[in-house]
Amino acid sequence: MNLPGKRSGYRRILYALLPLAGPICFVCIWWAVTHLLAGSTPMAAYFAPEKTWQAALRLLGNGVLAGHTLDSLRRVFAGLGLALLFGIPTGLLLGNSRLFERSANLFFQLLRMVSPLSWMPLAIIVLGIGDAPVYFLLGFAGVWPIILNVAAGVAALDLKWLKLAKSMAATKAEILFHIVFPGIMDHILTGIRLSIGIIWIVLVPAEMLGVQAGLGYFILDSRDRMEYGDLVATILYIGILGAAIDYAARRLRSKWLRYA
Amino acid sequence: MSSAVNKNPEERSSQADTTAPVLQVAHVSLRYPENNEYVFRDVSLAVYEREVVALLGESGCGKSSLINLAGGLLASSAGHVAFRGKKIQTTPPEVAVVFQDACLLPWLTVYGNVDFALRLRSLRVPADERKERVRAALREVGLEDAAHRYPAQLSGGMAQRVALARSLARRAELLLLDEPFSSLDAITRGAMQEQLLGIARKYRSSVLIVTHDMDEGLMLADRLILMAKDHGETRLREWNLRAVFGGAGADRRRNAQRNRRSSVFMDLREDIAADLAAGTAARPGDAGE
Numbered sequence: 001m002n003l004p005g006k007r008s009g010y011r012r013i014l015y016a017l018l019p020l021a022g023p024i025c026f027v028c029i030w031w032a033v034t035h036l037l038a039g040s041t042p043m044a045a046y047f048a049p050e051k052t053w054q055a056a057l058r059l060l061g062n063g064v065l066a067g068h069t070l071d072s073l074r075r076v077f078a079g080l081g082l083a084l085l086f087g088i089p090t091g092l093l094l095g096n097s098r099l100f101e102r103s104a105n106l107f108f109q110l111l112r113m114v115s116p117l118s119w120m121p122l123a124i125i126v127l128g129i130g131d132a133p134v135y136f137l138l139g140f141a142g143v144w145p146i147i148l149n150v151a152a153g154v155a156a157l158d159l160k161w162l163k164l165a166k167s168m169a170a171t172k173a174e175i176l177f178h179i180v181f182p183g184i185m186d187h188i189l190t191g192i193r194l195s196i197g198i199i200w201i202v203l204v205p206a207e208m209l210g211v212q213a214g215l216g217y218f219i220l221d222s223r224d225r226m227e228y229g230d231l232v233a234t235i236l237y238i239g240i241l242g243a244a245i246d247y248a249a250r251r252l253r254s255k256w257l258r259y260a
Numbered sequence: 261m262s263s264a265v266n267k268n269p270e271e272r273s274s275q276a277d278t279t280a281p282v283l284q285v286a287h288v289s290l291r292y293p294e295n296n297e298y299v300f301r302d303v304s305l306a307v308y309e310r311e312v313v314a315l316l317g318e319s320g321c322g323k324s325s326l327i328n329l330a331g332g333l334l335a336s337s338a339g340h341v342a343f344r345g346k347k348i349q350t351t352p353p354e355v356a357v358v359f360q361d362a363c364l365l366p367w368l369t370v371y372g373n374v375d376f377a378l379r380l381r382s383l384r385v386p387a388d389e390r391k392e393r394v395r396a397a398l399r400e401v402g403l404e405d406a407a408h409r410y411p412a413q414l415s416g417g418m419a420q421r422v423a424l425a426r427s428l429a430r431r432a433e434l435l436l437l438d439e440p441f442s443s444l445d446a447i448t449r450g451a452m453q454e455q456l457l458g459i460a461r462k463y464r465s466s467v468l469i470v471t472h473d474m475d476e477g478l479m480l481a482d483r484l485i486l487m488a489k490d491h492g493e494t495r496l497r498e499w500n501l502r503a504v505f506g507g508a509g510a511d512r513r514r515n516a517q518r519n520r521r522s523s524v525f526m527d528l529r530e531d532i533a534a535d536l537a538a539g540t541a542a543r544p545g546d547a548g549e
Contacts, residue, residue, distance in 0.1 A: 160359065160361060160363050161363070161365060163333060163359070163363075164359070164363045164365075166333055166350070166351060167331055167333055167351045167355075167356075167357040167359075168351070168353075168356075168376075168377045168380055168382065168430075169350060169351050169352065169353050169380065169382035170380050170381075170382065171380075171381055171382075174380055174381060178376070178379075178380075179365070182365070182367045182368075183367075185367070256367075258410075259366055259367050259368075259369075259410035259411070259412060260366065260410075260412055
């Protein structure tokens with residue numbers, strides 16, 4: 001097999017375009033299935049790619065999607081903020097104290113395995129209807145990768161860095177902010193990326209309950225309005241936006257790791 | 261061999277200097293936490309103003325632990341360490357430690373690594389002075405052009421020079437070096453040794469350097485202390501090299517080089533080697549450092 005570096009001319013162009021193969025195949029199959037089914041199930045025509053395309057252009061053009069996106073992103077970052085706020089100190093504690101690790105581990109594993117959405121009824125009872133229970137659910141969903149990555153980062157900290165700081169008479173706060181945080185930053189950023197992934201997945205169902213805006217809300221709203229083009233367009237849009245956010249999180253990490 | 265002084269530190273202090281030692285290690289013992297066995301027992305040594313002392317010993321005799329203890333990075337089981345007459349528990353800001361590993365923080369540039377120590381509260385160096393000090397330190401070790409590189413992009417010798425610049429920028433009164441050049445090739449090592457002596461002289465620092473390389477010790481030190489274990493007891497023996505070769509700082513190295521083939525040097529070297537060998541023979545089953 002040729003190495004990418006050895007390719008020349010049109011082969012290199014083909015190689016560069018290869019990532020588009022999946023989406024193109026998907027659209028072809030999508031088109032074929034909806035048109036084949038349209039004969040027996042008239043409903044299928046509403047879901048065809050061309051209808052979705054028209055809907056997408058309209059939604060992007062009139063700014064409806066932008067409004068819902070801003071609501072959703074606000075919730076994502078609020079959830080991520082909460083996850084970091086609780087996840088980093090807990091992870092530091094978990095990584096530093098064997099006693100805490102031993103006493104809390106089983107409970108955390110148990111909590112982690114409960115689907116965040118199960119807390120929805122409780123969250124609404126306690127926090128009322130609106131954004132607050134959604135923030136809680138997203139924070140709860142996203143906190144685990146932060147905790148686990150921070151704890152792993154602390155455990156993997158190079159002891160010689162701590163010794164170095166000690167040899168320079170660094171205070172505890174200086175060790176925390178100048179050695180520990182930068183030392184585990186790679187782990188924190190990995191945690192953030194995983195956390196955003198989970199939050200993004202939990203976001204849509206969470207927005208289907210008790211809120212009046214956001215991408216999850218808009219999916220149900222499209223269904224109720226029987227605008228199936230809007231519905232499919234929004235689903236695809238969520239996928240594209242999610243991939244873009246994940247890419248941004250990855251870029252953030254590689255930017256930090258530029259020294260390695 | 262008549263000129264080589266061979267005394268314990270207490271005798272030396274009473275006879276040679278009226279000034280108090282910069283570093284005094286007094287009757288310290290250290291035990292392994294796991295089995296409570298002694299790493300070393302009742303060890304005393306002193307480093308005086310502007311003196312370069314080499315602590316020589318084979319691997320596993322506890323010399324690395326001793327220098328960590330001298331720097332306040334380890335707590336002794338008995339005895340105490342004093343810096344300028346004051347007992348210490350942690351590293352004083354006036355003391356800089358250079359480790360075997362350059363120990364650079366990988367997320368900081370060369371500049372950032374040297375700057376790091378100056379930003380800590382223990383030194384509180386004002387921003388403009390910091391800049392000037394870092395620049396000067398990097399110039400001293402010839403790394404001005406590498407200021408914006410990251411440690412991953414440096415060779416072993418360069419990294420160790422950054423480590424040296426880092427302790428240099430702190431303008432430490434006492435440099436504690438734990439086999440800082442052992443991972444370097446011979447040529448780089450020679451250049452670094454020269455640099456170290458030049459720096460120590462320029463900044464009037466006292467130096468305690470741990471090494472397992474006899475020639476390095478002979479090359480650098482004003483006083484050479486041999487550390488050996490003898491039936492579980494730690495034995496120190498010292499040679500005053502200034503008395504043998506004369507001179508101090510960079511002259512010492514030059515003199516040592518010139519004297520390398522002299523009979524005095526050969527005798528001394530043989531004497532030390534014999535002592536090292538005796539120490540090895542005396543400790544067949546001892547654990548490592």
